[in-house]
Amino acid sequence: EAGVTQFPSHSVIEKGQTVTLRCDPISGHDNLYWYRRVMGKEIKFLLHFVKESKQDESGMPNNRFLAERTGGTYSTLKVQPAELEDSGVYFCASSAGRGHPEQYFGPGTRLTVT
Amino acid sequence: AQSVAQPEDQVNVAEGNPLTVKCTYSVSGNPYLFWYVQYPNRGLQFLLKYITGDNLVKGSYGFEAEFNKSQTSFHLKKPSALVSDSALYFCAVREYGNKLVFGAGTILRVKS
Numbered sequence: 001e002a003g004v005t006q007f008p009s010h011s012v013i014e015k016g017q018t019v020t021l022r023c024d025p026i027s028g029h030d031n032l033y034w035y036r037r038v039m040g041k042e043i044k045f046l047l048h049f050v051k052e053s054k055q056d057e058s059g060m061p062n063n064r065f066l067a068e069r070t071g072g073t074y075s076t077l078k079v080q081p082a083e084l085e086d087s088g089v090y091f092c093a094s095s096a097g098r099g100h101p102e103q104y105f106g107p108g109t110r111l112t113v114t
Numbered sequence: 115a116q117s118v119a120q121p122e123d124q125v126n127v128a129e130g131n132p133l134t135v136k137c138t139y140s141v142s143g144n145p146y147l148f149w150y151v152q153y154p155n156r157g158l159q160f161l162l163k164y165i166t167g168d169n170l171v172k173g174s175y176g177f178e179a180e181f182n183k184s185q186t187s188f189h190l191k192k193p194s195a196l197v198s199d200s201a202l203y204f205c206a207v208r209e210y211g212n213k214l215v216f217g218a219g220t221i222l223r224v225k226s
Contacts (some may be wrong), residue, residue, distance in 0.1 A: 004157070031212065043158075043204065045213040056211045091157060101146055101165065101208055107157035 004106035006092050012112045018080040021109045023092030031095040032075050033103060034067060038088035049075060082113045116141045116209045120217035127195045129226045135190040137205030137217060146208035147188045149179055153201045195224045
């Protein structure tokens with residue numbers, strides 16, 4: 001069974017540019033989550049999809065961040081325009097749902113905004 | 115709000131010795147607790163979880179964790195450490211709505 005995959009693994013962009021991160025969850029997992037770890041601090045929740053619906057987006061820092069999950073499969077997280085403080089590692093995770101609360105994480109995308 | 119604390123930034127242990135990585139929690143209601151490990155340049159790997167039932171939970175790679183309600187702790191343990199266990203370990207608790215709240219992480223260094 002393939003795990004959670006993320007693309008790209010690294011991205012270096014200039015302040016003001018746009019970046020789109022992609023996450024492919026484990027096949028059959030309805031729940032998809034985005035987290036990020038900034039500057040070695042705690043891993044923080046960003047948002048949660050159930051299929052294609054946003055269940056909880058309370059962790060999204062501001063309206064420069066837009067997440068989508070069209071068709072309930074893969075998800076994208078767009079940052080537009082990027083700011084220096086957006087640098088960090090963005091993790092995606094998926095879970096099967098009820099009865100299986102454990103989340104399986106992808107390798108992360110390291111975003112550097114210069 | 116639910117929270118977890120990992121009081122040690124780093125734990126050093128000799129290969130073959132038992133290891134413990136500490137985690138304490140603060141929750142309302144019954145906690146769902148997790149341990150994850152991150153190896154260099156890798157994502158987080160799920161090790162084990164506590165939902166209910168036996169206080170001693172067994173997980174991957176020979177790790178186990180003991181849920182202690184009176185001490186509000188969920189320490190990660192392994193009877194005999196390996197050099198390959200050296201990594202960054204995160205404790206997490208599930209908050210309302212399924213999101214995970216993580217501790218700051220503990221670096222485990224196992225020396226041969």
